[in-house]
Every structure is written in C-alpha cells, then in structure tokens.
Amino acid sequence: MKKTIILLFSILMVSFSVQSAAFAAVSQSPWGSQQKESGQGGGMDSVVGGLTSDVNGLAPMVSTIISSIFVIMFLVGVIKLGYSLVTKTGMVLKGSTGMLIGIPIFIVAIRLFFILAFTTNSSGVTLLVTDTMNALIKIGFLASVVMVLVGLVMTLFNKFLNHPAYVRWSKVLYIGAITVSVLTGIMPAVIRSI
Structure with a gap:
C-alpha cells in the first residue's frame, strides 16, 4: 500500500511540474507577443498550441522518469523475491511476485493505451x-x-x-x-x- 501511495505521489508531482512549466512557458512565450504586435489577438487556439508544444517538449523527460520509477520498483521486487526465498516468508513472496508480474503488464497496458489513443480516429476505432x-x-x-x-x-x-x-x-x-x-x-x- 505504501509503495502504491509513493508511486501515485511521484506521478502527481511530475504531472504538476509539467503543468506549471507549461503554464509558465505560455505566459512568457515569445509567440504571444509576436501575435499581439502583428495585430492578431492571443486566442484560445494559440494558447492550446503553445501548451501542446511545451508538453510535447517535456514528454521525453517524463517518459524517462516514469520508466525509471518502474525499473526501480521491478528491482525492489527482485530483491524482495530473493529475500523471501532465503527467509521462507510467504507474505513477502506473494507481494514480490505480484509486483514482478504486475509491473510489466502495467507498462505494456500503458504503451498500448497511448498507441491506440494517438493513432486511431473514429473509423479506426x-x-x-x-x-x-x-x-x-x-x-x-x-x-x-x-x-x-x-x-x-x-x-x-x-x-x-x-x-x-x-x-x-x-x-x-x-x-x-x-x-x-x-x-x-x-x-x-x-x-x-x-
């Protein structure tokens, strides 16, 4: 339970840092001032476009951080598995095998979700x-x-x-x-x- 809370907390912290960086980039971005100088108003499309480009710029870093968290959790599961086999502790064995089975399934499910979400349109669905x-x-x-x-x-x-x-x-x-x-x-x- 503690590991799940720590994982959720770290994902929330990463998402808040990405959002705050994107909003800061929108307020200080040069494209907003160029549009105002050229006579165009700063519309919602330009704000969404700026946010999208900023979030897309941070996507590799977020992907690396999340992958590193899952790798660390997997290694902790391997260590716990070794500990449980040496000490013959059933509860630790159950938790470690659940972690070792669940993390790869979770990673594959996330990857498939994003592939399907960003590559399919209405006819593709x-x-x-x-x-x-x-x-x-x-x-x-x-x-x-x-x-x-x-x-x-x-x-x-x-x-x-x-x-x-x-x-x-x-x-x-x-x-x-x-x-x-x-x-x-x-x-x-x-x-x-x-």
Whole structure:
C-alpha cells in the first residue's frame, strides 16, 4: 500500500511540474507577443498550441522518469523475491511476485493505451472493434474444437484405464464445447442487431 501511495505521489508531482512549466512557458512565450504586435489577438487556439508544444517538449523527460520509477520498483521486487526465498516468508513472496508480474503488464497496458489513443480516429476505432470481435469469434470456435479433441483423448484414456473420472471430464468438455460454439455463433449476431 505504501509503495502504491509513493508511486501515485511521484506521478502527481511530475504531472504538476509539467503543468506549471507549461503554464509558465505560455505566459512568457515569445509567440504571444509576436501575435499581439502583428495585430492578431492571443486566442484560445494559440494558447492550446503553445501548451501542446511545451508538453510535447517535456514528454521525453517524463517518459524517462516514469520508466525509471518502474525499473526501480521491478528491482525492489527482485530483491524482495530473493529475500523471501532465503527467509521462507510467504507474505513477502506473494507481494514480490505480484509486483514482478504486475509491473510489466502495467507498462505494456500503458504503451498500448497511448498507441491506440494517438493513432486511431473514429473509423479506426470502428475497425479495431470489428477486428477484435472477429478475433474473439475465431478463438471461440478454435477453443471448442480443442475441447472436443481433449474430450476424445479423455474417452480414449477411459477405454485404456476404465476410470470413471475420465468419462465425467470428457462429458464436461463436450458440454463446454457445445456451449462455447453456440454462444460464439449466436452472440455476435445479437450484439450487432442492438
């Protein structure tokens, strides 16, 4: 909990420093005085343009700082993992493995969010949703085929070993395959009709 609070506090401090630097650059920037001298008023578009260019100028520094924070947290997780393996402490092991698994997933999620947020437009979002739905449909049908094949293998094990658990597992796999294939076939049509 303390680490999460420290992480959030450091991200807030970085964001406040970026905002204050951007606002200071807007009030002291030379482009505002040039527009007033040329007879153009300092409109909202010029302020937003100045803020955007200042924030874009600070983006590499902020990215480096955030990446460094995540690397430090990952190294702390590795040290805690070594400590927990030596001392056989379960709670420390649980926390360190959660940190080691969560940080790479969080970094990939942030990168994917920014890539999708800045590279897609309204038609791109529609294509992205359609492609995701088609991929999930194909995964559903493939999963049902795999479930049927594993059920057949379980039936074969029952023939060799004559164990009732294999019969039960194969029936569960067959019912699951039928359910997944029916839902995969029906639900996209239902969702598209809404």
